[in-house]
Amino acid sequence: MTTNDRPGDGGRPEPAPTEKVRPPRPKRARSSAVARSVAAAASIAAPEPVAPPAPAPHVLIIGGGGTGGALAHDLALRGLRVTLVERGEVTSGSTGKHHGLLHSGARYATTDRAAAIDCITENKILRRICPGSFEENDGLFVALTDEDVEFEKQFVEACWLCAVPTKRLGREAALRMEPGLNPNLRFAYQVPDATMDAMRVPLRFMATARRNGADIRPFTEVVAVTMTGRTVSGVRVRDHAAGRDYEIGADIVVNAAGPWAARVASLAGVNVPVVASPGVLVAVRGRHVNMVVNRLHAPGDGDIVLPQRLRTVVGTSSWIADDPDELAVRAADVELIVRESAALVPAVARAEVTATWSAARPLVQAPVPAARKRVATRREAATAPAAPAPAGAGRGLARDLRCFDHATDATPTEGFVTIAGGKATTLRAMAEAAADVVCSKLGLALPCRTTDVVLLPHSAWYSA
Amino acid sequence: MSPRDARPEEPAAAVGSVEVVQSVEPETAAPAAPARPGTHFHISRRKQGDPKPHFQNFEIEVEPGATVLDALLQIRRRHDPSLVVRHSCMHAACGTCGVRINGREALACDTKLATLPTHKPIKVEPLANQRPVADLATDMVDFYARLDAAAMPLLRASETAGGATPPENIKAFARFENCIECGLCLSACPIARTNHDYIGPAALAAAARVVEEPRRHDLGPVLALAAEPDSAWRCRDAIECTAVCPSSVDPARALLTLRRHVAANGARRFLARR
Numbered sequence: 001m002t003t004n005d006r007p008g009d010g011g012r013p014e015p016a017p018t019e020k021v022r023p024p025r026p027k028r029a030r031s032s033a034v035a036r037s038v039a040a041a042a043s044i045a046a047p048e049p050v051a052p053p054a055p056a057p058h059v060l061i062i063g064g065g066g067t068g069g070a071l072a073h074d075l076a077l078r079g080l081r082v083t084l085v086e087r088g089e090v091t092s093g094s095t096g097k098h099h100g101l102l103h104s105g106a107r108y109a110t111t112d113r114a115a116a117i118d119c120i121t122e123n124k125i126l127r128r129i130c131p132g133s134f135e136e137n138d139g140l141f142v143a144l145t146d147e148d149v150e151f152e153k154q155f156v157e158a159c160w161l162c163a164v165p166t167k168r169l170g171r172e173a174a175l176r177m178e179p180g181l182n183p184n185l186r187f188a189y190q191v192p193d194a195t196m197d198a199m200r201v202p203l204r205f206m207a208t209a210r211r212n213g214a215d216i217r218p219f220t221e222v223v224a225v226t227m228t229g230r231t232v233s234g235v236r237v238r239d240h241a242a243g244r245d246y247e248i249g250a251d252i253v254v255n256a257a258g259p260w261a262a263r264v265a266s267l268a269g270v271n272v273p274v275v276a277s278p279g280v281l282v283a284v285r286g287r288h289v290n291m292v293v294n295r296l297h298a299p300g301d302g303d304i305v306l307p308q309r310l311r312t313v314v315g316t317s318s319w320i321a322d323d324p325d326e327l328a329v330r331a332a333d334v335e336l337i338v339r340e341s342a343a344l345v346p347a348v349a350r351a352e353v354t355a356t357w358s359a360a361r362p363l364v365q366a367p368v369p370a371a372r373k374r375v376a377t378r379r380e381a382a383t384a385p386a387a388p389a390p391a392g393a394g395r396g397l398a399r400d401l402r403c404f405d406h407a408t409d410a411t412p413t414e415g416f417v418t419i420a421g422g423k424a425t426t427l428r429a430m431a432e433a434a435a436d437v438v439c440s441k442l443g444l445a446l447p448c449r450t451t452d453v454v455l456l457p458h459s460a461w462y463s464a
Numbered sequence: 465m466s467p468r469d470a471r472p473e474e475p476a477a478a479v480g481s482v483e484v485v486q487s488v489e490p491e492t493a494a495p496a497a498p499a500r501p502g503t504h505f506h507i508s509r510r511k512q513g514d515p516k517p518h519f520q521n522f523e524i525e526v527e528p529g530a531t532v533l534d535a536l537l538q539i540r541r542r543h544d545p546s547l548v549v550r551h552s553c554m555h556a557a558c559g560t561c562g563v564r565i566n567g568r569e570a571l572a573c574d575t576k577l578a579t580l581p582t583h584k585p586i587k588v589e590p591l592a593n594q595r596p597v598a599d600l601a602t603d604m605v606d607f608y609a610r611l612d613a614a615a616m617p618l619l620r621a622s623e624t625a626g627g628a629t630p631p632e633n634i635k636a637f638a639r640f641e642n643c644i645e646c647g648l649c650l651s652a653c654p655i656a657r658t659n660h661d662y663i664g665p666a667a668l669a670a671a672a673r674v675v676e677e678p679r680r681h682d683l684g685p686v687l688a689l690a691a692e693p694d695s696a697w698r699c700r701d702a703i704e705c706t707a708v709c710p711s712s713v714d715p716a717r718a719l720l721t722l723r724r725h726v727a728a729n730g731a732r733r734f735l736a737r738r
Contacts, residue, residue, distance in 0.1 A: 197557070242598070
């Protein structure tokens with residue numbers, strides 16, 4: 001049985017007959033249902049990795065978020081030996097804390113065309129390889145004011161240029177589709193946004209990676225990068241669960257630490273122009289919308305409202321933080337977000353706030369390379385050398401994924417690569433860009449296969 | 465609504481389990497929303513290889529509105545980076561940060577410190593009836609083995625709510641499923657404490673969900689599972705599962721529904737044999 005035969009973890013596709021999930025057993029067998037289930041989970045077939053060159057090079061990934069998890073999956077499929085270390089539980093950094101929005105790209109179409117194209121491309125791929133992980137509820141961009149109405153032409157043209165499909169809905173049609181909207185809206189555009197589970201989509205990448213041989217170690221913090229001259233040879237880690245330190249050797253170390261990327265790189269004496277740009281998010285009780293509701297204007301604060309199970313999540317704001325570990329939940333931001341989102345969905349203002357938190361985006365503080373401005377291929381743009389970092393703040397920064405081979409730095413460091421930037425929606429593309437750089441550094445011509453391999457369900461992560 | 469203060473948190477002193485050191489009073493206290501002074505924590509510690517857990521005391525200053533998870537992460541950041549605690553979403557959606565707080569199962573991110581008694585230290589322990597990883601973290605393998613046994617893939621396929629029909633050209637409104645797979649119910653269950661083969665509340669609730677909303681699935685295997693000795697009939701109606709569930713799943717009620725279906729199915733099969 002291949003993974004294609006198995007229903008996903010939220011599977012709408014044709015479910016397999018139950019006998020496949022839990023094979024019948026002879027009467028009065030002694031094994032418990034639990035023991036049988038463990039055995040059944042272990043028998044889920046994972047896609048076969050390609051034959052590795054012998055001995056396969058060893059890649060060590062720092063960071064167990066979406067990017068690190070997707071990279072472990074990509075490299076394991078290419079047949080490399082992979083170890084991933086994460087200082088806490090997997091997805092405990094920025095990955096688990098975002099809205100849970102699978103972007104269509106419409107939000108970025110007017111400000112960052114390359115990011116928008118990445119989003120719509122990855123949106124389609126993820127729906128294919130993570131069946132059942134998305135609520136296929138679509139999104140609405142809602143015009144409320146005269147300024148929003150003026151923004152319409154720019155928005156539609158930008159979406160068209162980025163191949164993000166849009167459909168115009170009049171006021172009545174939009175309210176029929178999403179009754180929770182502000183009844184004074186002018187019109188809305190329907191786009192292929194979707195909601196997802198911020199933790200469980202990355203877990204599917206990690207579960208599949210591990211089934212293919214990747215070694216993923218949570219609660220394992222990198223305390224030093226071991227080097228021979230200017231060549232990285234591995235890392236020294238602290239295993240917080242066992243309370244001991246040890247070293248791991250590697251042919252290449254990839255820094256996928258998200259907003260902590262600059263701190264990790266500094267362990268190797270490398271500068272990476274990545275800053276932590278936190279935003280506040282607010283969860284309120286009740287499911288006040290069924291679709292992803294955006295404001296039809298240039299990306300701003302508090303302009304996304306979406307359902308997560310029986311709660312509604314609204315956000316977000318944006319600033320630059322010095323330390324990704326010390327993120328304040330700014331009271332003024334909470335008020336602003338609730339006020340702005342209540343303009344879109346009035347019920348939010350009356351709902352009980354159940355949680356407020358901050359999540360740090362990893363933003364690359366480097367100008368977009370010229371190639372990127374022409375909307376080059378993803379790989380060409382992502383691996384273009386970085387220019388010196390200018391000062392910048394929050395939303396003005398390019399949100400794109402970038403991969404730095406530190407062998408091309410002014411002071412070259414061999415065996416060390418940083419992947420940074422991007423969004424939750426583009427985790428697979430970030431992994432592809434980084435894996436391409438890793439393979440090219442190792443002199444291997446191994447193709448990326450992650451666009452077509454259907455991932456194991458998230459529960460496979462927890463199988464023994 | 466209780467947004468936390470934007471002011472950077474003041475430094476605080478950690479104390480070991482032996483000596484209690486008074487934390488230094490910060491000079492610049494915020495006039496509007498003063499931090500709750502000196503909150504005491506009594507935290508279960510256990511590294512891999514330790515024969516049994518021990519408790520360690522911490523005294524920290526917390527922000528108004530802070531949750532138990534905020535406090536645990538603050539302890540990890542500033543006082544003891546070796547504290548192992550699971551967490552991800554911070555808003556009771558992912559189900560990773562389940563612990564026992566003052567002996568009661570709860571999500572750390574969903575428990576505000578202001579709701580806890582102040583006269584004694586806040587005791588935090590890992591979930592019970594699961595394999596320990598270290599400190600406050602447990603391995604969810606056994607929990608998911610039980611959920612899979614209750615035909616999790618079938619459950620997932622039946623997630624779409626009947627009451628919310630998506631408009632034309634939208635594929636699905638889904639994820640009305642309440643269970644966030646946190647394992648609190650399994651930890652609180654007195655039967656699971658003594659019987660490790662008991663399938664447990666979450667799995668039975670999942671099975672009940674499949675039986676109540678069968679869509680087009682064959683219910684035979686799910687009902688057979690529920691009829692097994694360590695399944696639906698093993699529960700002794702302690703209702704602890706429903707009491708601790710952070711997501712209104714109500715496994716106890718689901719179990720009663722499931723028993724009704726199992727009994728009816730058993731009777732049907734008995735009559736068919738005659």
